[in-house]
Amino acid sequence: MKANSTKRKIFDAVDLLTEDTSSQMPVKTMKGGVTMLDIDSIKPFHNHPFHLYEGDRLDDMVESIRDHGILNPVIVREIDDGYEMLSGHNRQKAAKIAGLKKIPAIIKYDLPDTDAYVYVIETNLMQRSFSDLEISEKAAVLKERYDKVLYQRQRESIMAEVAKLEGKPLKGGHGDHHFNNRDEVGKEYGLSGSSVGRLLKVNDLIIPLRHKLDNGSLMFKVGIQISFLTEEEQQLVYEQMMELHVKLTMEMAIKLRAHSGDLNLAMVRRYLTKTVDPKDRPMNIKVAEKISKKYFKGKDQKTIDDILEKALAAWFAAEGSADV
Incomplete structure (x- = not known):
């Protein structure tokens, strides 16, 4: 009886998600709450902004799944050719390594991108504090906070739902803010409005350059300059950085940004392989x-x-x- 009680407790949070919430949110949950899905039928969230576990942290999760199974179901949404992961990327990765073929999931139907992104951001924030995130991850969180893509009440409903599922309290005073501007967003994380603005620009970098920011091979200030280039120009710069084994400097970035809109291969190679001409260098x-x-x-x-x-x-x- 005691064992049954413990098992029942694990799924109490899931039961809360099976209640009729149609009057609060434009999403539906499958009757019965949890469905066993083929693990390979779930695709990662498009442009997933968080790094997946590696090393000891991943090994610990794999061992836990082998010993106890997956205690909390993942959250997915139905898409045309299967399902897309909203919460549970690390669990899915570890489960595959552990040899599982199916995974418990809560399915969301007719869920728009704006709502789906809130699930992705908020469930990750429940596992780690904002200060523990990499630069590009912080930028993604701030973008979700800053973008006026959801009514505040709708966001709060989603956040409350995932908090119940994870069995954790909401972090911060989400309900007290409407995130109308950078200063309001920054208050929650001890950031100035200008710092929020710079971090928001990180979202304009192509993914390979965001990774370079996170691993320290691209300086933050340099990355901000490059974020003003078009995606095509950024891709060209990235490819030449890798081919020429060049680390971008501020001088290079300023020169590249000054010619944004008409950069070509020859120009990028010239700016990455030559120092700034003396006549172009400010004199002091x-x-x-x-x-x-x-x-x-x-x-x-x-x-x-x-x-x-x-x-x-x-x-x-x-x-x-x-x-x-």
Whole structure:
């Protein structure tokens, strides 16, 4: 009896999802709640923004599944040629390694992309804190928060549902925010509005460049510059980075961004293999302190610039080599 009680407790959360919620959300749940699906019939969520487990964490999950099975069902949505995973990518990966052919699933029907993305984001946030996420993962979370793709009540309903399934409380004060702007989004994670804005730009990078951000082979500030290029231009830059074994610098990124819209292969190769021409490099000329005190004390910058220009013009004219 005790064993049955424990098993019953595992599926209490699932039972909550089988209740009639049609008046709250435009989704349906299959009668009975859980269905055993062929594990290969479930495709990963398109453009899934989170990295899957590897190493010890994956090994531990595989061992747990072998010993106890999958205790919490995955969440999928029906698509034309099967199912798409919303919550459970790691469980599916580990289950395949453990040799399982079927997996328990809760199926969502007629679920639009906007709602589906909330499931993907929120179920991942229940497993890890925001600070533990990689750069591209943080960017994906902030995009879901910032985009005005769902009414707030609809988002809250979905978040409450997945919280019940995972048996975990909601993180943060989701219900207190309407996420109308970057500052409001940033408050939840201790970020400024400008920081949110920069992270949102990460979503404009092609996936291979997001991975480079996450593994540290692409500097964040450089990545932001490259995010202003078109997807086709970014792909060209990425392919040449790999072929030439070049690490992008800020100088390269600024030069590439300046020509966004008309970049071609020859231009990209030139900017990735040559340093910026001296004539294009900003100049920063310093004047010795003793000269500054002797000639420029008490004068404003404009006056100093005028004096220097006249003095240098006169000197070069006298030398017969003025280039003015």
